[in-house]
Amino acid sequence: DTEVTQTPKHLVMGMTNKKSLKCEQHMGHRAMYWYKQKAKKPPELMFVYSYEKLSINESVPSRFSPECPNSSLLNLHLHALQPEDSALYLCASSQIAGQVYEQYFGPGTRLTVT
Amino acid sequence: GENVEQHPSTLSVQEGDSAVIKCTYSDSASNYFPWYKQELGKGPQLIIDIRSNVGEKKDQRIAVTLNKTAKHFSLHITETQPEDSAVYFCAASIQGNNRLAFGKGNQVVVIP
Numbered sequence A: 001d002t003e004v005t006q007t008p009k010h011l012v013m014g015m016t017n018k019k020s021l022k023c024e025q026h027m028g029h030r031a032m033y034w035y036k037q038k039a040k041k042p043p044e045l046m047f048v049y050s051y052e053k054l055s056i057n058e059s060v061p062s063r064f065s066p067e068c069p070n071s072s073l074l075n076l077h078l079h080a081l082q083p084e085d086s087a088l089y090l091c092a093s094s095q096i097a098g099q100v101y102e103q104y105f106g107p108g109t110r111l112t113v114t
Numbered sequence B: 001g002e003n004v005e006q007h008p009s010t011l012s013v014q015e016g017d018s019a020v021i022k023c024t025y026s027d028s029a030s031n032y033f034p035w036y037k038q039e040l041g042k043g044p045q046l047i048i049d050i051r052s053n054v055g056e057k058k059d060q061r062i063a064v065t066l067n068k069t070a071k072h073f074s075l076h077i078t079e080t081q082p083e084d085s086a087v088y089f090c091a092a093s094i095q096g097n098n099r100l101a102f103g104k105g106n107q108v109v110v111i112p
Helices: none
Strands: A002-008 A012-015 A017-025 A031-037 A043-052 A051-057 A064-070 A073-077 A087-094 A109-113 B005-006 B008-013 B018-024 B033-038 B045-051 B056-059 B061-067 B072-077 B086-092 B106-111
Touching: A002 A031, A002 A087, A012 A017, A012 B005, A017 A031, A017 A087, A017 B045, A087 B061, B008 B018, B018 B086, B018 B106, B033 B072, B045 B056, B045 B061, B045 B072, B072 B086
Parallel strands: A012 A109, B008 B106
Antiparallel strands: A002 A017, A017 A073, A031 A043, A031 A087, A043 A051, A064 A073, A087 A109, B005 B018, B018 B072, B033 B045, B033 B086, B056 B061, B061 B072, B086 B106
């Protein structure tokens, strides 16, 4: 089973709202990722968690706050977003080993900021 | 960092024909090359990948070839079907590195 689940599927929020995106995997993967994808573009890496610790932050604005409560869960907390933050937010996971490892993506959360 | 270029940007094929998408990469240290298929409204789906110690890999109607000398790799889809219509992304990565460098994507349209 290579399934990554994300909730909600769609989210509409105002610029003053606080909301959270959730991601879950049960493949025993120890690396989890957040990506942002704009229409007709490839995914852009935002954050990487390795063994529940933040290992990569691609200079993402502080209005995006990631959290990894345990090895199966990944959250992205959103606060004071801008309309240009509207996008598809993708979660992915992979094993950690000495070799390169496949990344499996979830279906994404379609976020609209009004 | 790694730079991956993907051509062509759009490809239309008749159902039953073959489709080929080519990608080039810049960093000779890259050693892992996955291909993702993304259908409208869905997340990217890993469909096939290849590591630098092999030159070709096949899985039913799809195959990937790698030319390390020329630093390019290609996705081949044979006997295309309407359900193959999607955006396809190539990517490259280096062993031990969590980052994937994606190409810009290729819209494949299979005409029934």
